[in-house]
Amino acid sequence: MLFNSLAFVAFFPIVCLLYWLLPHRWRNLFLLIASYYFYMNWKPAYALLIGFSTIVTWVCGRHIADSAGKAKKVSLVVCLVLNFAILFIYKYLNFATGAVFSLLDLAGLRMAVPEFDILLPVGISFYTFQAVGYTIDVYRGTIRPERNFFTYALFVSFFPQLVAGPIERAANLLPQFHTRHKFNGENLIEGFKLMIWGYFMKLCIAGNVSVYVDAVFNNLPNHNGTSVIMAAFFFTFQIFCDFGGYSLIAIGVARCMGFNLMQNFNRPYFATSVKEFWRRWHISLSTWFMDYVYIPLGGSRCSRAKHLRNLLITFVVSGVWHGANWTFVVWGAYHGLLLCGHTIRVKFLHIKESTTGLMKAVNIVFTFVLAMAGWIFFRANTLSDAVQAFHHILYRRGPLFIGEGKSEMALPLVLIALLVLKELKDEMGWNIHLMHNKNVYVSAVSSALMIIVIAVCAQFESGAFIYFQF
């Protein structure tokens, strides 16, 4: 079920209402059923995969907590192998097979590449990482294993963040399922406002720019460098508004039911360096990789060479996490290299970053351009498409493709300006509040106007969220 579908518009109010009407002891079970219903709307059989992952991580978590030494380690390894094996089969098998056969081809052994007809389960990377994170935390002793299986199953499948995050930590979310939530009007209104802004980002901005982005990136031979730059600029906002919008809706939906999910984006395009960008972008995944990949590799507490190696490995793995395509691998490596460059500059050469005045603005723009260049790899359908896009940018100039007309180009630009203005207000801490005004009437009218903006500007046929495929 998509957040931007009419089915969800009917589903959520019913679930929210019943949740608050039910006695506390039934609420978790009800949310568990609702979450599985939410997921099974897409492909019922794939709920078995969530179930399997839930059982494996729960049983292993219990076993890890009850054992010590080698047995504890074996349980963790079994848990990781089983979970990542499923992820590998459903997400990477075709990609890996293709890569192996390409290598064989290079070695002179030409064979037909077998194609496995596997449909990628929506959100598999998200719930796998969340469940695996729980097991590692239990192994490390940072949390106690969850005793109640159904509560744990809800932690893995909680519908607001099931298919595209935020990837929650057990230490944050699990205790909330044990808390006796009392109905709180402020939470309901706050959640509603977050959902409104999330829908604005997804339907108005991501939806409207997607038309142009798809027209250019799906037909690169027909477009010149000017149009590719414009498409890359639009995609930079599309990916942020698509995923950031989803995260806000997820956080808002959870808030309406009294749950607090972690913040996933913090105005990433106001970052003054690539390092800061990754502190603001997809925070739940960045911190996951930091805690479970980068630090176990040695983090920064090792030799300079190993520090850089750790950064590069972490970002390449992060790229692979995003999808089974060389474009994501290169995107991850690109960011890894940028971060290595930043580390060398700041940590090894001790060149200080200016964080005030004009230089800050220059750094923001420079970081934005670097991120935008990276998104070309991310959006291109193939690696050769990405190369072609850069080739067009450098060597093939021409008039800007204006797609469906100037008005259709102007609308996304106006909506992006509105978003940037709001982000700037938050970044600068300006004390102007409309939707979050303390006066209930100002707040309500602002919310209503935002709903109207969504209704009249939204691209309702903008389809699924991009991050569903991961």
Next chain:
Amino acid sequence: MKTILKYFLCVLVVVVGFDLLLGFVAKRYVTTHILPGDYQAIDYLINRSNEECLIIGSSLAINSLMPSLMEDSLGMTCYNGGANAQSMPYFETMLDCVFRRYTPKMVIFVLDPNELSRKGLGQRYNVLVPYYGCGHELIDRNLESKDAVEPWLLRSASYRYNRIWWRILLYHFIGYSNKSDKGFVPHERPMSLPMLKTIQNEDTVQACVDSFVRCMTICNDRGVKVVCVFPPGYYSPVNGAFQSVNVVEEECLKINAVCIDDSQDSTFLEHPEWFYDNKHFNIDGSVIYTKQFLQELKAHSQTQQ
């Protein structure tokens, strides 16, 4: 609880109030003004056209045939009613709207070689939304056919004028220069693209074929002369004829209509300077192709006689 009620009630009142206001203002605007952009052609076809020869099609039509060049040769008044990114259901709708007012002598369908392979109503059929509920049955029926919820959503003015208000607002304040010459829009832009090598011969879609057959039948029943034309493009030739072209040729034969297939005319492949992209002529190409089309039409007419 009181705050929640106040908040949500206020939200509801403002949203419903604005929706009603938008509906009132927009409907009044649509009935008293000619909308800009694509709507000029739509509005003209639906409400005001009286030409003896009508050209129907997508952007291919807009950029291919010049009515001012055609009028003398055909000996009848002519209007190019092409609309960007449209397909068969839109052509059928326009034909239905025109025939409710008058019967032209000739209708020229300018078609893409994969025209009958399009699924559904087409991504831009909803440009007709401002005409929903204005007595055009086919428009209402097609728009409502999307799904079970659509008729309910169409009751909301915010939904009906979704993104359309923006064009109205923009063009109302910054103005709109009508560059069209009897519906034909000249493009001065030079070609900046290599030859397209990925065009494929796509399978026809039955619903699309049915829609085309209905168009042909309506024209035939009313004694309207029908010409179907596939203009050339700057793309690699495919093996054999396109499936859509074959179907159109068969249907044309049935009602003695003219079918001109120039979709793989090799002469045009040697002249990228006649196009501004792989499928659309610039002004030079339009002049050359309109003249060629008229000659071919003449030859067909003589053969038929």
